[in-house]
Amino acid sequence: MIIRPTALLAGLSVAVTLLVAPGAAYAADTTTDLTATEMAAALKTVGAASAKAAAQGWNSRSVSTGDEGTDVETTAYDPARKVYATHRGDAGTTGTDWVVVSGRGSYSSLTEPVDRSAMAMIGRPKVRWVLQGDTKADAAGTSRQDPLAPWGVNEPVFSRNAGTKVTHDDGSAEYAAAGRSTGFDVTWRVNAAGVLTATTLTFEDQTLNLSFGYGEQKLTAPAAAVSVDYATYRKALVYLDMPADVKNAAVQGASAARKAAKGGKVKVATVRNRVREQAWESNYKSGVKVVKVKNVTGGAKVWATNPWTKKTVAYTVKASGRKVTVRKV
Template sequence: MSRSRSVLLLAAVSLAGGLSIAPGAAYAADTTTQLSAAQMAAALKPVATASTAAAEGGWRADVAITGDSVPGTASYVVDPSHGIAYEQMRIAGSQRAGYAIAGKGFYRTLPDRTSRAAVKMMGRPTVKYVFTPDSTLTLAKHLKDDAPTPAAVLSDDIDHAGTKTVHDDGSVDYVQAVDGQTVTLHVSPAGTLSGARAEADSFAMTLTYTYAPQTITPPAANSVIGEAQLKRGVWYVQMPAVVKQISYAGAAEARSAARGSTVKVASLRKAVRRVGSMFNTKAQLKMINVKDVRRGVRVSATNPWTHETVSYVITASGKKAAVSRDQS
C-alpha cells in the first residue's frame, strides 16, 4: 500500500480496518487537462503549503464511510494555539473519543465493558475517560502519527498521473488512480485542500476540511480516572477468576515438578507462591495472598472496594495437588 493511500484512508482504517466513504457533491467540470506524475506533484505542492499555513490557526476534518462493510464517521478537531486535539469515531452504534494535550498526555474513553464495570465498582460512575500521562507529548507528533492532516494527505506519494479540472468558482479537482481506488483531491478557490474522496467498487470515503480557530474543552475532572488506578480496578473486577486461575496453575506446577512422584508439601507451597508472586509483579499490585495451611496453602484476595474475599485451598494428596474453593 502506498503512503498516499494509507494517509488518505487513515481515518477509515482507524474506524473499521480499511473501510472507506461516500462520494461528495458533484462538481460541474469546466476545463479538464491531463497531468503527468511530475506535473501532479508540482501542482499539489503549493496546495500543501497554503493548507499548512491555513491550519496554523486551527482546523477540523470530518470523515464519513459507506460501503459493503460497517459504515462509520469520524471527526478530528485541532487547536494549535492551546496544544490540544480531539477526535471522535462512531461505528455501528459504538462510539469512542479522545483528547491529546501537549505536555500533558492523552484522555481516551473507557475501552471496554470491564473498564466500565471497574469504575462503577469503585463508586465513580461519572468516569468516562482514562488519562495516560505523557509530558513529552507534542501536538505536531500526535497529528503526524494519528490524524489525517492536510499536509500529510498532500505531501506523501502524490506523484501519480491524473487529471486537473478547474471549475467556474476557481476551485480545482485533482483525480488520480491509486492502488485500485479513484482518489479525488478538492482544492478551494483560496488554494487550500477542502476535501478528498477515495472510491472503489465496494466502498467510498469522503474527507472534508474546515480551517478556523477551534474551541476544545478538556474532560471535567470527575469524568477522568488515571490509567494506573483503572488498571487496578480492572484487576479487582477480574479477581474471582484470577484467584481461581492462580490456584489451579500453582497446583499444576507442583504436579509437574513432582514428575509423577508424591507431591511434597514444601514443593507445593513453593510452586503456588511463585505463581502468585509472578502475578502480583505483572499486575503491579499486591492482590494475591498465599498462606500456609495444613498440608498446603490458601490462595486469597480481598477487593478493597466491595470487601469481598475469594479464596482457594490447595493441598498435597499423594501424587495429586487438590484444589477446592474455600467457603470459610
C-alpha cells in the same frame, strides 16, 4: 468538562455541509492537463494555502466504503489549546472517542460494561476517560486525516505524477492524479481561495472520502473529575477479577500437587510450591501483584485484599494423604 462528540465536533457538521458535493453540476468547466512538474507546483500552492487556513484549527469527516461496509470518523484539532479529538461515527452518535493533549498524553473513552464496573468498584462511577500520560504527546502530529496528511496534497507519491485540473465557474477546482506505484487514484477539491476542502481516494473497490473545515475549534480536554490514569485503570480491572484469581490459584495449585504425587501421598512442600507457582503466574499475567501466598500448617494460604473495598478473599490448600483439600476461609 467531559468532551461529548456533539459539542466537540459540532463545527464539523456545519463546515462540511458547505462543501461542494462530488459530482455537482457547474455552468462551465475548464479541463487542463498538467505535467508532473506542473502538478507538483499546483499541489504545493494548495498545501501552502491549506496550511494557512488550518493555522487556527481544522476539522474533518472521513467516510470509508468497501466490502466490509461503511466506516465514518470525525476529527478536529485545536492548535490554541493543543488538543486533538476523534470520534468513530458522525458527530452526535455513539462510538469510541480519543483525545490527545500535547504534553499530557492521550485519553480513551471507557465504553465497556467491565470498565464501568471497575470504576464503580474504586468509588469513581463518574469516570469516563482513561489517560495514558506522555509528556512528549503531540496533538498536532496525531491525525492522518488533517488537510496535510500523508494522503493529502503533500504526498510525493501522488504529486510527482501528471494529472488534470478541472476549474469551475465559481473559482473552485479539482486536481486528479493516479499514484502509479500505489494503485490509488486521488482527487483533491479546492475552493476559490485554493484551500483544500475535500479529498477522494479510490483503490479497486475501496473508497475514502475526506471533507475538511477550518477555523477555531475550542476543544476541551476531559476534566480530572471524569478521568483516571492508566495505571489505576489497569489495576482496577485486575482487582475486579481478584476473587476468581485467588480461587484459581488455590484450585490449580491443588490439582498440580495431586498430579505431582502420581497417586502417592501428597507432600506439604509440593502443595506450597505448586500454589506459589500458580500465584506467580496469575500476577505475572496481570502485571499486578495481587495474589499472595504464605505457609500454614499442612500446606499454604493463598489470599488477596482489594485496596479500595478492603475485602479479602482467602483459601487454604492442604495436603491430606493422597488428596489435597481446598477451603475458603
